Amino acid sequence: MTDPFDTVAGYLQEHVVVPILWQLGWMKWEDLAGGWALFAVYGAAQVALMFAICMPLEKFLPVERWPDRSAVLTDVFYTVLQRVGLLPLVTFVGFYEAQTTLNAVLTDHGIVPPTLEMLFPWLLGRPVISFLLYACLLDFAEYVRHRVSHKLRWWYALHSLHHAQRQMTFWSDDRNHLLDDLLGAVWFGTIALAIGVSPMQFPLLVLLLRLLESLSHANARLDFGPVFGRLLVSPRFHRTHHGPGAAGRRSCNFGAVLPWWDMLFGTADFSADYTATGDVTASETLASGGYLAQQGAGVRRLVNDIRGDSRQPAPRPRGGGPGVRPANMESP
Amino acid sequence: MKTVRLSLVLAMGLVPALGFAQPLGFVLNSDSASISLIDMATHRPVGEVPVLRQPHHITRAPDGRFVLVGDTVGNQILYLxxxxxxxxxxxTISDPYQLMFSPDGRLLTITGLARNQVDIYRYDDRTGLTLWHRVPARSMPSHTAYAPDSSAVYVSLQGSNRLMAIATGTGAVLWDARVGETPAGVLWNDGALLVGLMGQDGIAVVDPADGQVRRMIKTGRGAHNLFFSPDDRLIYVTNRVAGTISVLDRATLRVVRDYRVPGGPDDIEFAPDGTLWITQRFDHGVLFLDPETGRFSRVDVGRSPHGLFLNTDQTTHRTAFP
Known part of the structure; x- marks a missing residue:
């Protein structure tokens, strides 16, 4: 039996996407549009799954309650735009084009681009195992990128949009400046190209990692315990990263899905507090503005930082830090 | 002339069963990195061959010892x-998308859809392929056809709405002409080239001397690929967007019948029992069409099935009519 995702994507491709491409005279993109349709369907399913898992957690185990949740609505917009539209387009079409062209050019010059399956032929025909191995490698790449984005002042000027949210929920994972996303995509895509990820696995890897990252942003009093919490990033672990004391250059808990890299490089903070979230150096627009206003504010902060006119805070201790309000409005 | 280094790697026992009672059909699942093996008698999948990344097209070697599969993103030709x-x-071959042997069996033309190049190889069943000419092409070279005497190869350029002619002896571009929106499949028929136009609703009849379009024949939206029937009387045209297959009388090029074929019909092969095997790109299956009744059955395969090959006793079916 055909995979239901394939069935839905095939229907969309046959009855919606391809007829539109034909009308527009864009049939040369017909083949790639099929891939986009499939990953858009996966993206929509992922949003639904994320909603089904995280909504009950946030309802019954909230860290904080807010009378006005309008700032969360902007994050919902980010998520749908990213996961159903832009992400499938960039991760499939962009990555596919880049990989096929680059690898073929290298092959022409006698350089056969490496893949895990070539290094370990046993993996050929075992897509689940190769998928998980690639996921680990890419998660490590994400750890490095995330750490650098906090270290470089100009990059953090963009990344502060993500940290500015004081009402952090599972929708907050995608609230990023477009330039920050672009940098992240180039980094992630380059690493994926270098290690030979299959173009049909790449968008799925992104979606899987993003699903777990959404969970880690949930406004839920959820810890995975002393053992499992060291295998997978929990909402509590990642919340520490979003504490006001962890915004900016001195931060902790950079890991997206696996806490292993933080443990390995000494940046893990497993303290038990559920801190408040936000970035005191970010403008109110970055915290609670609409989508376009936030994008504009992000650019302004970048320009100001490049000019040296920033309000970069003094280094703070890790986690919530002294004087940082723990988010204990709800009882555990 | 550059000789491509061969990496002749013995197979690693990827197909468990090595003795099939019935001849096999090969279906290339482009987006699930595999080849489905289908029992031609029962139409049931009996095995699956994993490939590295993205197989698109398949052809039989002139001596019949191998079928060659191009894995585009994997940059490999597999000999099965x-x-x-x-x-x-x-x-190791870069970006092998479409691949077709010349009528005299001495050359193999491989289009590099992503690389915008056409490679003409000399083929030897012991050493494999040796690069003979590399010809830069405009955007997205996809399908090919040869002149019956193998002196020229014609390549559709999907991204630039053109068809190019290359002299196989010298690698020189003879002409490069606009033929219509998003050209795909090409066939030489009775001194003319027939070109499927994906962005239009039919095929162009092109003069092989200069690439000029002599006339258009309406078949259906998204005309994609063309195939001679085994009895040489008919030409089948898959219309991807319309979801139909048009049948043309080969002599008059008039449409004599249309079949409704859902799921994005792409390539066709003809089984000895008269059944047409058709890959369905959108529906992830192979459809078995009885041309007499127009009825069909289908079987699920992998994602986005594309190239197709049936291991029948007949030689590779005709690709050019003088």
């Missing part, structure tokens, strides 16, 4: 035993 589906060897 047509009786068992076993991978006998692999050869």
């Amino acid at each position: 035993d047509p009786r068992t589906g076993r991978v006998v060897r692999r050869q």
